[in-house]
Amino acid sequence: MHPRTPSEITVVKPALLKRELQLLDGHTTVGKIQFPSRFKMNAEATLFEEKWSVTQTGFWRPFLEFKGHDRPFTKVKVRHKPGGKIDWTGSDGNPYTFRKTKWWKHTYAWYDQNKSPILELRPDHSFSSKQAKITINQPNHPDIRVMLLIGVIVYLIQKRHAAAVAAS
Numbered sequence: 001m002h003p004r005t006p007s008e009i010t011v012v013k014p015a016l017l018k019r020e021l022q023l024l025d026g027h028t029t030v031g032k033i034q035f036p037s038r039f040k041m042n043a044e045a046t047l048f049e050e051k052w053s054v055t056q057t058g059f060w061r062p063f064l065e066f067k068g069h070d071r072p073f074t075k076v077k078v079r080h081k082p083g084g085k086i087d088w089t090g091s092d093g094n095p096y097t098f099r100k101t102k103w104w105k106h107t108y109a110w111y112d113q114n115k116s117p118i119l120e121l122r123p124d125h126s127f128s129s130k131q132a133k134i135t136i137n138q139p140n141h142p143d144i145r146v147m148l149l150i151g152v153i154v155y156l157i158q159k160r161h162a163a164a165v166a167a168s
Helices: 144-167
Strands: 008-012 020-025 028-034 043-047 050-057 063-068 074-078 086-089 095-100 108-111 117-123 130-136
Touching (some): 020 144, 028 144, 043 144, 050 144, 063 144, 074 086, 074 144, 086 144, 095 144, 108 144, 117 144, 130 144
Antiparallel strands (some): 008 020, 020 028, 028 043, 043 050, 050 063, 086 095, 095 108, 117 130
């Protein structure tokens, strides 16, 4: 039995120099993402008591591979386009899209085939340790956990690319 999926999650970076993120439902930790490498987006994640490995491979056209360690074994491979857009077919056979909500905003969302949002990831531009706020519109969706993990990782990649472009 899976624990209840909250409708509002905060992404927090607990320490300035650590490569780790925590996902919080209020004051309760529901997930943790740790990045062992400084240069790749490889990660070990625990999300709602499920363990995941995230691997970034490829040079010219990189893709992300998400492996779930719990039963049933899940393996998802996605390739994000330059703007962070992802087209993915879920476990129910329906197509889903992760993209920016508007071209001028830095807010991303997962959409179903009817173009209704499943979850939305908004950056938090405060001076605190908060990184982003995630609003889950369909908490009973069968793939909500993997969508949440893919969304956070791709959001971080886009944030890293934006910082590199701004620095050059």
